[in-house]
Amino acid sequence: MSITMKIENLEAKIGDKQILKGLNLELEPGKVHAIMGPNGAGKSTLSKAIVGHYDIEVLGGDITYKGKSIIEMEAEERALEGIFLSFQHPVEIPGVNNAYFLRTALNAKRKHQGKEELNAAEFLREMKGHLEMLGMKSDMISRSLNEGFSGGEKKRNEILQMLILEPEVIILDEIDSGLDIDALRQVSEGINRMKDGKRTFLVITHYSRILDYIEPDYIHVLKDGKVIKTAGPELVPYLEEHGYDGIKED
Amino acid sequence: MANEGLNTAVSGEYELGFEIDIETDIIEPGLDVDTLKFISKKKEEPAWMLDLRIKALKKWETMIEPHWAHLDYTPIDYQSISYFAAPKEQIDSLDEVDPKILEAYEKLGISLDEQKQLAGVKVAVDAVVDSVSVKTTYSAELEKHGVIFCSISEAIRDYPELVKKYMFSVVPMADNYFAALNSAVFTDGTFVYIPKGVRCPMELSTYFRINAMNTGQFERTLIIADEGSHVSYNEGCSAPTRDDHQLHAAVVELVILKDAEIKYSTIQNWYPGDETGKGGIYNFVTKRAICEGENAKVSWTQVETGSAITWKYPSCILKGDNSVGEFYSVAVTTLAQQADTGTKMIHIGKNTKSTIISKGISAMKGQNTYRGLVKINSSAVGARNYSECDSLLIGSECGAHTFPYLESKDTQGQVEHEATTSKISDDQLFYLRQRGITEEDAVSMIVHGFCKQVFSQLPMEYAVEAKALLELTLEGSVG
Numbered sequence: 001m002s003i004t005m006k007i008e009n010l011e012a013k014i015g016d017k018q019i020l021k022g023l024n025l026e027l028e029p030g031k032v033h034a035i036m037g038p039n040g041a042g043k044s045t046l047s048k049a050i051v052g053h054y055d056i057e058v059l060g061g062d063i064t065y066k067g068k069s070i071i072e073m074e075a076e077e078r079a080l081e082g083i084f085l086s087f088q089h090p091v092e093i094p095g096v097n098n099a100y101f102l103r104t105a106l107n108a109k110r111k112h113q114g115k116e117e118l119n120a121a122e123f124l125r126e127m128k129g130h131l132e133m134l135g136m137k138s139d140m141i142s143r144s145l146n147e148g149f150s151g152g153e154k155k156r157n158e159i160l161q162m163l164i165l166e167p168e169v170i171i172l173d174e175i176d177s178g179l180d181i182d183a184l185r186q187v188s189e190g191i192n193r194m195k196d197g198k199r200t201f202l203v204i205t206h207y208s209r210i211l212d213y214i215e216p217d218y219i220h221v222l223k224d225g226k227v228i229k230t231a232g233p234e235l236v237p238y239l240e241e242h243g244y245d246g247i248k249e250d
Numbered sequence: 251m252a253n254e255g256l257n258t259a260v261s262g263e264y265e266l267g268f269e270i271d272i273e274t275d276i277i278e279p280g281l282d283v284d285t286l287k288f289i290s291k292k293k294e295e296p297a298w299m300l301d302l303r304i305k306a307l308k309k310w311e312t313m314i315e316p317h318w319a320h321l322d323y324t325p326i327d328y329q330s331i332s333y334f335a336a337p338k339e340q341i342d343s344l345d346e347v348d349p350k351i352l353e354a355y356e357k358l359g360i361s362l363d364e365q366k367q368l369a370g371v372k373v374a375v376d377a378v379v380d381s382v383s384v385k386t387t388y389s390a391e392l393e394k395h396g397v398i399f400c401s402i403s404e405a406i407r408d409y410p411e412l413v414k415k416y417m418f419s420v421v422p423m424a425d426n427y428f429a430a431l432n433s434a435v436f437t438d439g440t441f442v443y444i445p446k447g448v449r450c451p452m453e454l455s456t457y458f459r460i461n462a463m464n465t466g467q468f469e470r471t472l473i474i475a476d477e478g479s480h481v482s483y484n485e486g487c488s489a490p491t492r493d494d495h496q497l498h499a500a501v502v503e504l505v506i507l508k509d510a511e512i513k514y515s516t517i518q519n520w521y522p523g524d525e526t527g528k529g530g531i532y533n534f535v536t537k538r539a540i541c542e543g544e545n546a547k548v549s550w551t552q553v554e555t556g557s558a559i560t561w562k563y564p565s566c567i568l569k570g571d572n573s574v575g576e577f578y579s580v581a582v583t584t585l586a587q588q589a590d591t592g593t594k595m596i597h598i599g600k601n602t603k604s605t606i607i608s609k610g611i612s613a614m615k616g617q618n619t620y621r622g623l624v625k626i627n628s629s630a631v632g633a634r635n636y637s638e639c640d641s642l643l644i645g646s647e648c649g650a651h652t653f654p655y656l657e658s659k660d661t662q663g664q665v666e667h668e669a670t671t672s673k674i675s676d677d678q679l680f681y682l683r684q685r686g687i688t689e690e691d692a693v694s695m696i697v698h699g700f701c702k703q704v705f706s707q708l709p710m711e712y713a714v715e716a717k718a719l720l721e722l723t724l725e726g727s728v729g
Contacts, residue, residue: 108687
C-alpha cells in the first residue's frame with residue numbers, strides 16, 4: 001500500500017507547552033481521514049505542524065510527504081508541493097484585492113510546476129464555474145481579501161482557493177464551524193468535487209456533522225497528543241453516543 | 251519566526267545612488283550677502299530679486315532653527331554648506347546639455363529627448379541638477395496653448411510681473427526658518443502658469459537631482475492655475491549615496507483661482523542614509539497651496555520613501571467658497587529614517603471641504619510621525635473635513651506617532667478623524683505563505699494593500715513607479 005504522508009513519533013510544542021507527544025499517522029492517497037478528539041488533544045497543532053506554522057517547534061519525530069521529510073521545509077515550499085490548509089479563522093488583509101491574491105497564489109503554483117502563468121482574463125474564466133458552484137457572488141473576488149466577509153463567506157473563499165490550487169493533501173480545520181446548512185452543503189460539494197481517488201483529505205473536526213457530507217474512510221481519535229484509535233466510519237455513531245472517554249487505546 | 255527574515259526584507263538597496271561624472275562649478279561654503287549677490291549674478295537676475303533675497307537673509311538671521319518636530323538630529327552648520335553648484339559648460343541652448351547628464355536622466359528613467367518619448371504619454375520635464383535647471387522639454391509645444399513651463403530663473407527674467415505678484419504670496423518670505431533660508435538662497439525650480447480656461451495638454455514634471463558634494467539644494471516652485479484651468483504636475487528626486495548629510499530646503503507655492511484645479515504629486519526618493527543613520531538627505535520643505543477663488547481645487551499626493559529626515563506639511567488654504575483641498579500621503583521610514591509629515595487644512599471660505607488620507611509605514615528603526623492641523627475659521631460656514639491616518643509597523647524596533655490638531659470656530663462644521671495602527675501580523679504573512687507566496691511577496695502584497703487609497707490618486711505611470719519604488723525600499727533579498 002502506498003502512503004502519501006507519514007507522521008512518525010511526532011513531538012511538538014507551542015511556547016513552553018508540549019502538545020504532540022509521539023504522534024503516529026499514515027495518510028493514504030485518495031482517502032478521507034477524519035481527526036476527532038476532545039479540546040486540547042492537539043488537533044490544530046497537528047495541522048499546524050504539517051504546514052510548517054511559525055508557532056510550532058518540532059522536538060522529535062518526522063513528517064514525510066511523498067517519501068521526503070518536510071520538517072525543514074519553509075511553509076511556502078510545502079504549499080507549492082501540494083499541501084493545503086483551510087484555516088479555521090482566515091485572516092483579513094485590507095486593501096489586497098481577492099482576485100489579485102488568488103491569481104498570485106495560482107501563478108506561484110503554476111510557475112513552480114513549470115507552467116505558463118495565467119493572465120487576468122484567463123484567470124477569471126477559470127474562476128467562473130467555481131464561484132457559481134460555491135454560491136459566491138462575483139463581487140466577492142473584487143473585494144479585499146476576507147475583509148468584512150461573514151463566517152460563511154470566509155469558508156467559501158477557503159474552498160475556492162482549494163479548488164483553484166488543486167492541492168494533493170488537503171487539511172480542513174473545523175471547516176464546518178460558522179456555516180449554516182446551505183453553506184455547509186455548498187462547501188461540502190466543493191470538497192467532494194476534489195475527490196479524485198488520488199487526493200488525500202485530513203478533516204479536523206469537533207463534531208460529526210460534517211462527516212454526514214464528506215464521508216470519511218478512516219476515523220483517528222486524538223487524545224493527549226497521540227492517536228489513540230484508528231477505525232472505519234462505523235466509529236462515528238459510537239463516539240456520538242459515548243463520547244471520547246469511552247475509547248480504549250488501540 | 252518570520253521576523254528574522256523581515257529585517258533583511260525591508261532594508262532595500264538604494265538604487266539611484268550613483269554620481270554623475272561631470273565637472274561642477276561650485277562656490278566656497280558659507281552664507282552672507284555676497285553669496286546672494288553671487289547667486290543672483292549667476293542667474294542674471296534683476297535688481298529687485300536680489301533685494302528680496304537680501305531682505306530674506308536678514309529675516310532668517312533673526313530666526314532660530316525649529317526643533318518641535320519628532321525628529322532627532324544635530325543642528326545644521328549653515329556656514330559649512332555651499333549654496334551654489336552647477337554642472338560646468340552649462341549653455342543656454344537646450345540642445346547642448348552635457349551628454350552625461352542626459353545619460354544620467356535616462357538611467358533615472360526620464361527622457362529629456364522629446365523625440366524619444368512614446369506617443370500618447372507625453373510628459374514635459376524640467377530637469378534640475380544641483381542649483382540649475384539644465385533642460386525643460388516641450389516648452390514650445392506648451393506655449394501654443396499659452397502654458398508657461400520654464401525654470402524659475404527664466405521666469406524671474408521673462409515674466410517678472412507674474413513672479414512679483416505671486417512669489418511669497420502663499421508662503422511669505424519669513425514664514426518659517428527653512429522657508430526664509432530658501433527665500434534668500436533659492437537657486438532653481440519650476441515655474442508654471444496655466445492661462446484662463448486651459449486644460450494643460452500634458453503632464454508636467456520636474457526631476458530634481460542633487461549631484462555635487464557638500465551642497466544643499468534649495469529650489470523654489472511656483473504654479474499658478476488661472477480661472478477655470480487644470481494642470482497635473484509631478485515631481486521626483488534622487489541623490490548620490492554619500493556619507494555626509496546634505497540639506498534640501500525647498501518651497502512650493504500653488505495659486506489656484508476660481509474654478510481651477512491643480513493636482514500635485516510627489517515621489518520623493520532622496521538618498522535615505524544607511525541603517526546607522528550615516529548620510530542621507532535632510533529634507534525640510536514648505537509646500538502650500540491657496541484656493542483663492544470659488545470652487546478651486548487642490549490635491550497633494552505624496553509618496554515619501556527617501557531622505558534621512560523629512561519635515562514636510564503640504565498645506566491648503568481654502569479661501570474661496572466651495573473650494574476643496576485634498577492630501578494623500580504614503581510615508582515610508584526604514585533603516586534609521588525619520589519622517590515628521592502631514593498637512594494643514596485652513597478652512598476660510600463657506601462650504602469648503604478637505605480630505606486627509608495619511609499612510610505611514612515604519613520598518614527597522616524607522617520613526618514615522620503624522621502631524622496635521624485642521625483649522626476651521628468662523629467664516630467657514632458648512633466646512634467639512636475627513637481625516638484618516640493609518641500606521642503600519644513592520645518589526646518591533648520602529649515607531650509610529652500621530653498628532654492631529656483641530657481648531658474649529660464654526661460650530662456647524664463637520665470634522666471626522668479616524669486613526670489606526672496595525673502591525674503586519676505573523677498570521678497575515680503565514681496565510682499568504684501557506685498559499686505558496688514567498689515571504690517577500692507577501693510583505694509587499696500587504697504593504698500595497700495598505701497604500702491602495704493613496705496610489706489610486708497618482709497618474710497611472712507614476713502609480714506604477716511608486717509601487718516599484720516601495721518594493722525596492724522595503725524589499726531586499728530574504729536571507
